[in-house]
Amino acid sequence: MKKSVARYAVILLAGVFLGAGLTVERAVQAERAAHERATLAHLPLRELRTFAEVYNIVKAEYVVPVSSHKLIDNALRGMVDNLDPHSQYLDPRQYRHLTVDTTGRFGGVGLEVTEYKGFLKVVTPIQGTPGGRSGIRPGDLIVRIDGTFIQGLSLRKSVHLLRGRPGSTVVLTVLRKGVSRPLTFHLRRQIIKIHSVASRLLAPGYGYLRISEFQGATGKGVTRALQHLQAENHAPLKGLVLDLRDNPGGVLNAAVAVCDDFLNHGIIVSTRGRIPSSDVVFHAHGPDLLHGAPMVVLVNGGSASAAEIVAGALQDNRRAIIMGTRTFGKGSVQTIMPMSNGGALRLTTARYFTPNGRSIQNLGITPNIVVHEGKFVPSGSNDFLREVDLPNHLSNPNPPKMQAKAASVPPATRKLLDDDYQLRQAFDLLRGLSVYRQFKG
Missing domain, CATH: 2.30.42.10 (PDZ domain)
Known part of the structure; x- marks a missing residue:
């Protein structure tokens, strides 16, 4: 793929x-009111006078009539859109769409x-x-x-x-x-x-879980998916591939909830901004639903924002190996502030930091193992001459049940792995980690 x-x-x-974008729900009405009062006391009157002059000239002399609503709406968008790529003034229709x-x-x-x-x-x-x-x-x-x-x-x-x-x-x-x-x-x-979570067993004991975006219900969806995988496997999983490739982000609280399914304790993410309510530290409370089983997280350049929070948290807490290519690099937090006209302001109010204090803004998450996209191409014939093919070979004294068998891979999974080189590498690493864990334990 x-x-x-x-x-x-x-x-x-x-x-x-x-x-x-990320959204942060916070009660800041009193803080905003105090800030608005302070702002009104220090209005830039000269600049506002210039604004009024431009408004009057356009209103009176532009080649076609323009409504006051359109002029003010354009001014609001210009004020916010030029701050950074993620701040935006949303009119009532756009705000309704965002909520949906x-x-x-x-x-x-x-x-x-x-x-x-x-x-x-x-x-x-x-x-x-x-x-x-x-x-x-x-x-x-x-x-x-x-x-x-x-x-x-x-x-x-x-x-x-x-x-x-x-x-x-x-x-x-x-x-x-x-x-x-x-x-x-x-x-x-x-x-x-639209369900943002999909899961399947790649092979007995090994699960695959993909999150396409972080919606309000994604945390609960991941919990249910893990429970379903355990039930389908009839035993605890030996390992899990968490696929965050091309995940554009979404709701911050959903990213925190997903991390909580894999961490017993530790910091998940922290945010820091100009006002006190923007400084928040999110901690994991567990329990780890995989009971410490190995994890590989797949990421690429389309993994952004909330997806990077999850990858960074699992990487810094040494809970998972990150594999793929460098992520998008969006390390800022947007707060949705409803306006009195039914619209809203999506404003960048903080930066977020991984548990080790890293800001990934413009840098992204660097995978522990870099694996580029590709397609698996089988080599030539594997029909090598073996001992059993030689004339007069000795028989094996051990019964067949004592012979070690390679883990079986279902045909559907084999085709999936043939089409997705990064997933194949993650699956092979996961099985290797599971075997090493058995020897170490």
Whole structure:
């Protein structure tokens, strides 16, 4: 499964997770009120007078009439957007969308897509959704949405065209390899619940858990997934691969909850900002649901924000080996502050630090073992001449049950590992750690 920084899949219901920001819930009303009073006492009157002059000139002399609402809205966006890439003024509609995104519930069509040459490329239709029932296939290229040619539009704008009221219809024009004519699909939108956690057994005793993003319910989802894996295995797991590749982040509290499933104690992450309420230290309380079994965490350049918090916490606490490529490097915290007009301000209010006090801002998490993307290519024939093939060979005196057997790998897992070189390396390392643990114990 090919992965890259420019290509991280987002789940459309008609939607996508809006960025890799972190949200911090904190009671700061009194502190903000005091700060506002202090600010009012020191307003930059000269600069505000200039602002008023520009506003009046534009309002009176711009080539076409512009509403006061639009001018003020543009001014607010300009004030915040130029601070850093993650601060943003959200109007009421955008704030509603953000709230929906972090809960993992969307009104849409149920396609997992990625950006490809300005279009939307289908990674996979989600089963049980309009997209899954439509006949759209992985690899299909969406070029028009309700007649709008989307090449050149941002991913967010293309996603906005897919969003809509549940029950409404969206028309997709699709190009398919090997088909000469564009295909047209009519999909009826519905509410889709996106699960951010997926899990499976790679082989008896070895689990795989993927987190696609950190939503409000991700912590509970990981706990349930681990319990399910243990039950399916009929015994405690010998090891786990935690896949955080192409995870853009999400809710800070969800990242903390995930770490708590793997740590008995220790610091998970700390945040530091200008105001006292921004200085917080998050501690693990456990228990470790894997009981100390080895872990390998897969990351890449698309692992950002909350995903980096988890990787950093498990790395600094020496709980897991981090494998893959360097992460995105977003080490800042955004606080969502509701406004009186129904909108909100998403403002960078702090930096976060790993348990060892590292800031990963602009640096990212460096894996313990660097493994680049690739595909496993088997070498030539393995049909070597063996002792048993020689004439007149001696028989083995031990019964077959005394012979050591290699751990079996199910065919479905073998195909998955053949297509995902990084996962293959993580799985092989995990089995090696488990064997070493048995010898050491």
